[in-house]
Amino acid sequence: MLFRLFVLFVTFPLIELMLLLMIGQRIGMGATLAVILLTGILGVFLARTQGLKALARYQEAIQQGKIPHEAIIDSLLILVAGVLLVIPSFLADGLGVLLLLPPVRALIRGYLKQSIQEKITVAQHDLGRPTKRGPQVDTASPVITVEAEVVETSTDRPHRDRP
Numbered sequence: 001m002l003f004r005l006f007v008l009f010v011t012f013p014l015i016e017l018m019l020l021l022m023i024g025q026r027i028g029m030g031a032t033l034a035v036i037l038l039t040g041i042l043g044v045f046l047a048r049t050q051g052l053k054a055l056a057r058y059q060e061a062i063q064q065g066k067i068p069h070e071a072i073i074d075s076l077l078i079l080v081a082g083v084l085l086v087i088p089s090f091l092a093d094g095l096g097v098l099l100l101l102p103p104v105r106a107l108i109r110g111y112l113k114q115s116i117q118e119k120i121t122v123a124q125h126d127l128g129r130p131t132k133r134g135p136q137v138d139t140a141s142p143v144i145t146v147e148a149e150v151v152e153t154s155t156d157r158p159h160r161d162r163p
Contacts, residue, residue: 040093074105
């Protein structure tokens with residue numbers, strides 16, 4: 001994992017520098033800076049609008065009594081996209097724009113959901129029937145088992161209303 005991060009932090013700036021030089025030679029330095037500035041502004045706008053849509057989906061899921069896991073993952077991906085678009089970088093801008101596209105987000109969301117489900121066991125019930133994932137719980141028994149210790153009984157303390 002550490003090696004992957006090292007490769008990422010070394011190759012990303014090298015690729016970005018190469019892109020910056022190539023695009024700067026083709027369209028000029030002023031135009032290159034203008035494109036970087038415009039993509040940053042556009043990124044903030046798109047991240048805001050997409051983020052508000054994700055928030056609306058989150059609130060809708062909550063109102064329907066559903067778990068808003070898809071809206072939460074979308075919101076995180078939109079946040080990452082917004083950060084990538086604000087970074088003055090052609091490569092980061094390209095990745096940020098891709099993350100703002102709903103089909104790309106759906107693909108990444110599916111991968112993340114599968115990865116999370118493999119790592120986390122969720123215990124939930126659907127109309128009294130245990131779901132496929134999580135421990136099996138006996139829902140037919142109305143008994144709740146509690147471990148407790150008696151600290152004081154009613155005969156141990158004096159009654160205030162009696163002399």
